[in-house]
Amino acid sequence: MLHVHQFPCLSDNYGYLVHDTESHETLAIDTPDARAYLAEAEAKGWRITQIWNTHWHPDHAGGNEAIKAATGCTITGPAEIEGKFPIDRIVGHGETLRLGAVEAAVIDVSGHTNGHIAYHFASEGVAFVGDSVFALGCGRMFEGEPRQFWASLARIKALPPETLLYCAHEYTESNARFALHADPDNAALKAYAEEIAAKRARSEWTVPTRLERELATNPFLRADDPAMMARWGGSAPHETFAALRAAKDNF
Template sequence: MAIEIEQFMCRSDNFGVLVHDTKSGETAIIDAPEEAPILKAIERTGWRPTQLWITHHHADHVEANLGLKQRFGLTITGPKAEAAKIPGIDRQVVEGDTLTLGTERVEVIETPGHTAGHISLYMPGAGIAFTADTLFALGCGRLFECKPPVMFESMKKLAALPLETVVYCGHEYTLSNARFALTIDPTNSALKERVREIEKLREDDKPTLPTTIGAELSTNPFLRFHDKAIRRNLGMEDATDEAVFTEIRKRKDLF
């Protein structure tokens, strides 16, 4: 495959990601949580970055923007709706815009909810999506700037990607998400098996990401609002999908 990924930890639970196109030699950084781990990953791989793609304005995703830009002369791209809050931004993008990394096309998907201007990035040729703090493994982002219906629509967009799409998220929240998911979907055998795998990975201090759209559709309660067993468990058999999603998000906030 022409695309290689280097995933690594930043801060306490952020994921840093380098995306490398082997044909052109070009490299992009996905978000900038912390400069030192990113520099170590660049040194480890030998991939010199030329682009920095920002998904949203939160400090734990933009902290190293200016330092990296000064060091590497990066072009920083981020959501137009949050441009005023993104240090060093050069290019502002909206839904339907495309980026390029060497020969690879990258589609911008607006996925507000966690923040009002959050974007996700999808590489159809490589079958990879970067969803940051919208879609997590077995979870979704906390709603800081939007109401549940906004996040509901964003999650539906991501759920419509091909099942085999490999998904990189912004944080290592999976074990906590897994324990919550069992309270919503306790009879799901695929979920119970996945939780066992996640517990083993974390015991061994290994990352639980990436995931796939297919895995999330079968186990992530935030994408399973239509499931009859979940609806029975919540006492919401006749509710709308949006109402079920909203109740699940409310319960996660209190978990």
């Protein structure tokens, strides 16, 4: 059985420690703030044995060296980490990893960066998606191109709808403002946005988010919906996605 410990770090990141209660292994998903991760692990009485990076950005892999020095853990991630931050094992789409006896599938979710991956624990109903998708949003397209990014989002869309998506940042309130602009007639979105505003007013987290809800409300995951395609143009979903992403970049 896995226990996910979530905590805020840096300005708007979330840190995740995943603890296997059978093997007593502890996994760090990304390493935005080494001190915070080590302190949180110590407070829980856990020792970090593995790091799994989602992509190369410093607020996701910048703590690799310090955490490895403190714990001797093994670092796994996409090839793009190599040469930028310490890594012991490179993995890609379709491979399987283990935390204790619990398996996770590696999924290509490139687009934000060209090597971005996510980790899906099917038995636990959770996925750690980094900056590929957020509650009511998706990552900026720093390195990829629209067809590639849409294919990545399609892989996320194909996960079981009850999957909890653990995103890497608390961007939901600002994402909601754009989502309402992009899809103003969506009643489910309006209700979701009101709930988000109330949570943030109470300084509550909006992550994780359930995929089923995102499928109904997240404009980037709905780029294949006929109504969204009509509103935003494009003869194919990746073209509609490109229009949405460009609009969000300038919103």
